Amino acid sequence: xxxxxxxxxxxxxxxxxxxxxxxxxxxxxxxxxxxxxxxxxxxxxxxxxxxxxxxxxxxxxxxxxxxxxxxxxxxxxxxxxxxxxxxxxxxxxxxxxxxxxxxxxxxxxxxxxxxxxxxxxxxxxxxxxxxxxxxxxxxxxxxxxxxxxxxxxxxxxxxxxxxxxxxxxxxxxxxxxxxxxxxxxxxxxxxxxxxxxxxxxxxxxxxxxxxxxxxxxxxxxxxxxxxxxxxxxxxxxxxxxxxxxxxxxxxxxxxxxxxxxxxxxxxxxxxxxxxxxxxxxxxxxxxxxxxxxxxxxxxxxxxxxxxxxxxxxxxxxxxxxxxxxxxxxxxxxxxxxxxxxxxxxxxxxxxxxxxxxxxxxxxxxxxxxxxxxx
Amino acid sequence: xxxxxxxxxxxxxxxxxxxxxxxxxxxxxxxxxxxxxxxxxxxxxxxxxxxxxxxxxxxxxxxxxxxxxxxxxxxxxxxxxxxxxxxxxxxxxxxxxxxxxxxxxxxxxxxxxxxxxxxxxxxxxxxxxxxxxxxxxxxxxxxxxxxxxxxxxxxxxxxxxxxxxxxxxxxxxxxxxxxxxxxxxxxxxxxxxxxxxxxxxxxxxxxxxxxxxxxxxxxxxxxxxxxxxxxxxxxxxxxxxxxxxxxxxxxxxxxxxxxxxxxxxxxxxxxxxxxxxxxxxxxxxxxxxxxxxxxxxxxxxxxxxxxxxxxxxxxxxxxxxxxxxxxxxxxxxxxxxxxxxxxxxxxxxxxxxxxxxxxxxxxxxxxxxxxxxx
Numbered sequence: 001x002x003x004x005x006x007x008x009x010x011x012x013x014x015x016x017x018x019x020x021x022x023x024x025x026x027x028x029x030x031x032x033x034x035x036x037x038x039x040x041x042x043x044x045x046x047x048x049x050x051x052x053x054x055x056x057x058x059x060x061x062x063x064x065x066x067x068x069x070x071x072x073x074x075x076x077x078x079x080x081x082x083x084x085x086x087x088x089x090x091x092x093x094x095x096x097x098x099x100x101x102x103x104x105x106x107x108x109x110x111x112x113x114x115x116x117x118x119x120x121x122x123x124x125x126x127x128x129x130x131x132x133x134x135x136x137x138x139x140x141x142x143x144x145x146x147x148x149x150x151x152x153x154x155x156x157x158x159x160x161x162x163x164x165x166x167x168x169x170x171x172x173x174x175x176x177x178x179x180x181x182x183x184x185x186x187x188x189x190x191x192x193x194x195x196x197x198x199x200x201x202x203x204x205x206x207x208x209x210x211x212x213x214x215x216x217x218x219x220x221x222x223x224x225x226x227x228x229x230x231x232x233x234x235x236x237x238x239x240x241x242x243x244x245x246x247x248x249x250x251x252x253x254x255x256x257x258x259x260x261x262x263x264x265x266x267x268x269x270x271x272x273x274x275x276x277x278x279x280x281x282x283x284x285x286x287x288x289x290x291x292x293x294x295x296x297x298x299x300x301x302x303x304x305x306x307x308x309x310x311x312x313x314x315x316x317x318x319x320x321x322x323x324x325x326x327x328x329x330x331x332x333x334x335x336x337x338x339x340x341x342x343x344x345x346x347x348x349x350x351x352x353x354x355x356x357x358x359x360x361x362x363x364x365x366x367x368x369x370x371x372x373x374x
Numbered sequence: 375x376x377x378x379x380x381x382x383x384x385x386x387x388x389x390x391x392x393x394x395x396x397x398x399x400x401x402x403x404x405x406x407x408x409x410x411x412x413x414x415x416x417x418x419x420x421x422x423x424x425x426x427x428x429x430x431x432x433x434x435x436x437x438x439x440x441x442x443x444x445x446x447x448x449x450x451x452x453x454x455x456x457x458x459x460x461x462x463x464x465x466x467x468x469x470x471x472x473x474x475x476x477x478x479x480x481x482x483x484x485x486x487x488x489x490x491x492x493x494x495x496x497x498x499x500x501x502x503x504x505x506x507x508x509x510x511x512x513x514x515x516x517x518x519x520x521x522x523x524x525x526x527x528x529x530x531x532x533x534x535x536x537x538x539x540x541x542x543x544x545x546x547x548x549x550x551x552x553x554x555x556x557x558x559x560x561x562x563x564x565x566x567x568x569x570x571x572x573x574x575x576x577x578x579x580x581x582x583x584x585x586x587x588x589x590x591x592x593x594x595x596x597x598x599x600x601x602x603x604x605x606x607x608x609x610x611x612x613x614x615x616x617x618x619x620x621x622x623x624x625x626x627x628x629x630x631x632x633x634x635x636x637x638x639x640x641x642x643x644x645x646x647x648x649x650x651x652x653x654x655x656x657x658x659x660x661x662x663x664x665x666x667x668x669x670x671x672x673x674x675x676x677x678x679x680x681x682x683x684x685x686x687x688x689x690x691x692x693x694x695x696x697x698x699x700x701x702x703x704x705x706x707x708x709x710x711x712x713x714x715x716x717x718x719x720x721x722x723x724x725x726x727x728x729x730x731x732x733x734x735x736x737x738x739x740x741x742x743x744x745x746x747x748x
Contacts, residue, residue: 026523029434055438056428059536060403064429064517067441068580104580105699139523143438149400151576151610153584162433164523184565189599191560193578199441202572204567206442206478206527225563226600236525333548356429 004047004112006034006119011051021132023167024137025304030124030163034116038157038220039105049120052162055143062144070099071141074260075166076356077123078128078135079344084121084356085341086138089114091260097107099196103357104153105142108346113140113159114354120161122266122359132169135305135340169305170264173333176311177300179234180217181267181283182208183316186225187232190254194232197257197278202236209235217314221301224255231281237300237308238262241286244294250306251278261301265334267350283315290320297328306342307335378486380408380419385425394505397541399678400513404498404537409488412480412531421486422707423494426536429517436518436528439687443573444473445515447677448634449540450495450730452502452509455720458495458730459530460512461716463488465634470514472495473570478527479516487514487533493722494535496733507713511678543679548701548709550685553608554591555657557690558584560599561606564628571631576610583609591688597657598629605655611674611682612636615660616704618668625652635675639708641724648704657689664694671702680716681709 011031018028029052032155037046062068072092078084093110100107117138122126128136140161144154185208188194193201205220214221219235232252233239238259240249247269252258269276289295290313298310309332311325326337340346341353385405385619392402392422403426411420436442446466467484474481489511495502502510514535518528559582562568568574579594585593593609605624607613612633614623626632643650663669664687672684683706685699696702696734715727 015565026434027521029521033433037541052433055433059407059426059429059534060400063438063573064444064515064534065445065513065573066576066580068439068577069441071439089617102581103577104584137523139434139439141438147401147403149511150580151583153580160433161440164434186563186565188566189560191565191599192560192562192566193574195472198574199437199439200567200577202440202525203442203477203572203574205525206440207476209525210478210527225565322640336633368562 001211002111005139006116007048008119008123009050010123012332017127018165019195020129020134020167023025023129023165024164024171026137026164028164030127032120032123032166033207034120034161035202036108036112036116036123036159037291038159043157044106044108047104049123054304055158057145058147059187060147060149062146062148064226065149066144066151067198067200067203068103068105068144068154069105069142070096070105070200071139071197072159074138075135075303075342077343078130081191081344082342082356084125084128085342085344086117087350088264089117089354090261091263092140095197095258095260099198100142102193102196103198105144105157108142108159117161117355120163121356124163124359127163127165127168129165133170135166137164138167139164156287166263174232174307174309174332176309176325178216178312178314179221179310180212180314181316182220182222184208187222187254189225194254194255195257196319216342221313229282229284231283232256233287234300234310237302237305240265240278240297240299240301241281242297242328243289244296247274247276247330248281249278250281258337261303261306261338264338265301268334268337271349278367285301286313287315295320295322297331298322299328299334306338307331376485378489379556381422382493382497383422383424386500386667391501392539393486393550394503394508394541397503397508397539398451398569399540400511400538402538404501404539405746406497408494408535410482410486410490410641412533414529416478416484418533418748419455419489423497431519431647432521434521434523436520436522439523440518440525441514441574441577442477442479442528444470444477444479445571445573446470448512449509449677449716450462450502450512451717452504455718457718458499458502459716459718459727460491462634462638462726463491463728465637466514467572469632469634474516476567476570477572479531482516482533484567489498491535492730494537494611495730498537499732501537501539503541505537505689507544509540511540548681548683548706549701550683551592552590552683552686552688553595554586554589554688555594555690556586556594556694557602558582561596562629563599566629568629569631579610582731589688602608603656605657605660606630608674608682609682611676611679612677615655615663615669616671616702617663619649621648621652621704624651626656627654632654632699633675635680635712638712638726639675640646642708642711645723650694660687661689661694667697669694671704672690672696673702673705673708680712681705
């Protein structure tokens with residue numbers, strides 16, 4: 001494996017770390033960040049870890065006007081043996097480049113990105129929270145930085161990784177959410193950007209989310225934008241149903257995001273011998289299964305929540321209560337197994353977890369030099 | 375009309391102005407910019423004109439991750455009598471707020487926005503180029519600035535206006551473009567963000583534009599995302615056709631942008647008594663009109679080009695040459711009339727143009743105080 005030179009400048013002032021019980025999602029960031037620059041003339045260059053700091057951009061920068069951007073989200077966990085584990089980071093950087101393709105952003109070197117991430121985590125290792133169900137949320141992202149108002153792919157980019165210690169998604173164990181079917185707004189259609197992790201998809205989703213929230217629902221269930229009847233995603237998660245003993249999830253169709261948690265769940269269910277199918281699922285089918293008493297479970301899947309059981313589904317002025325509003329057996333088992341593998345508490349038969357070796361960084365003066373890690 | 379207090383800090387160092395023949399679109403910016411801040415606690419506040427400068431943002435700012443943003447584009451023209459004219463700026467700020475609605479961004483005060491724009495132009499008046507067909511391009515935009523990785527409307531925003539002197543869109547008079555029908559990618563569907571001027575729409579369009587450019591076409595003709603047969607827009611412009619003496623343009627349908635140039639052209643054509651209809655137009659209908667020899671003209675409309683005549687349309691491996699690849703009579707008349715009104719060369723029977731009164735700003739020291747303009 002190639003090693004890359006990443007210039008490290010350590011922060012001289014350390015921020016205070018938040019207490020475990022006060023951790024919120026995505027509000028606190030660690031002492032350092034990783035940056036890699038791109039210009040069309042020299043490609044990606046100047047890989048560096050620097051103290052966490054503001055980014056200074058010309059107001060004409062492309063990111064402010066035409067939204068050319070991609071991001072990823074993953075987590076690092078501290079095991080009981082104080083090992084640091086990542087969950088399938090190769091999959092995140094692979095999808096990162098797939099998103100880059102769609103957004104006309106140049107590919108990053110996936111090996112360099114993973115090495116940079118490991119090295120950044122080593123520098124900020126003390127920021128990984130220790131309490132149960134906590135983790136270090138990792139946000140790699142690319143922004144377009146050319147100062148130009150023409151509608152064209154930017155000639156300059158920055159690839160940045162920031163880290164945020166996060167608390168448990170569930171304060172008191174898995175807790176089912178209430179969701180409502182979205183009939184007005186559309187998340188994405190084939191030919192659009194639905195399969196890419198890019199800002200515009202999320203900006204577009206806010207209005208439906210806001211209206212649904214006002215009615216007491218925490219997420220919306222998106223239907224397809226063409227026929228307005230097939231189920232796509234829930235909020236910013238993939239969705240699964242258990243109907244009459246079979247687990248089903250919408251098939252990859254050019255508009256839903258290919259979730260890494262989704263992919264892992266499919267693999268786990270097949271490993272267990274649970275019948276599971278990827279196919280088109282209409283909202284009418286879900287309603288019929290509910291009426292027939294065959295809608296046994298529903299759950300969202302994503303990096304933040306891992307599993308989000310659905311206790312209530314609202315559609316056309318009617319509430320469907322699923323599994324008496326309780327977390328279902330399969331949902332619970334998937335949550336326990338996935339989080340168990342992620343945190344090192346359970347064996348990983350799939351080779352999903354990647355350990356970040358422990359390397360200690362010392363004073364700023366010593367680390368001004370180029371540092372290579374294996 | 376209410377007047378607002380806008381704090382003005384003049385730049386002490388003036389940038390060199392580019393020569394008229396070297397002006398490019400959206401690459402050079404004037405000496406000053408307008409900024410207005412928003413926080414959920416106090417609303418919009420701290421209106422100020424300051425020297426053009428970089429924006430410094432936390433890397434976790436919403437704009438870098440979830441694309442919550444809107445923008446507008448309009449132009450100021452210097453008349454032969456040295457008056458400064460804006461073209462329907464009220465329409466831009468009205469649409470700005472419509473875009474804000476869709477993106478869950480708080481409304482701006484449209485009167486304040488217009489006053490701020492006028493005042494900024496007064497400060498940078500010397501930047502308006504004088505040569506024929508040049509103008510000062512105006513870019514108002516809003517970015518979401520909360521440092522938070524949760525998917526939710528931002529609690530903080532900045533509303534910014536920047537100005538860019540631009541050259542003629544056409545170096546040697548109106549010149550027809552070649553466009554190709556896009557069969558793979560989709561710009562927007564009803565329920566999405568197609569009617570809003572938000573970054574995601576433009577990021578999404580780059581891939582199709584790039585592929586079309588590789589085949590020698592300068593813009594793509596977008597079809598609807600549901601049936602993939604009805605014409606939507608061309609590039610980032612609205613589109614018109616003249617078929618057998620009648621002008622037609624796609625009707626407002628929840629996915630196309632309601633262009634201000636589009637609206638003005640409809641008004642002009644009706645004023646002239648030219649038959650014009652807003653309706654659904656299929657690509658098959660255009661092909662049939664071409665085969666029947668009834669496809670007389672096609673042209674895109676938007677702020678940047680005003681009118682972009684279409685000389686060639688490529689669809690399903692076939693080239694349709696329109697009006698012998700020449701600018702049509704209606705296209706030319708619309709261009710001459712609209713640019714004539716915009717630049718004050720022709721009378722404005724519609725009350726479209728708004729004059730920016732001439733006020734001279736003096737030294738930085740004098741202008742530290744609050745300045746009120748009528």
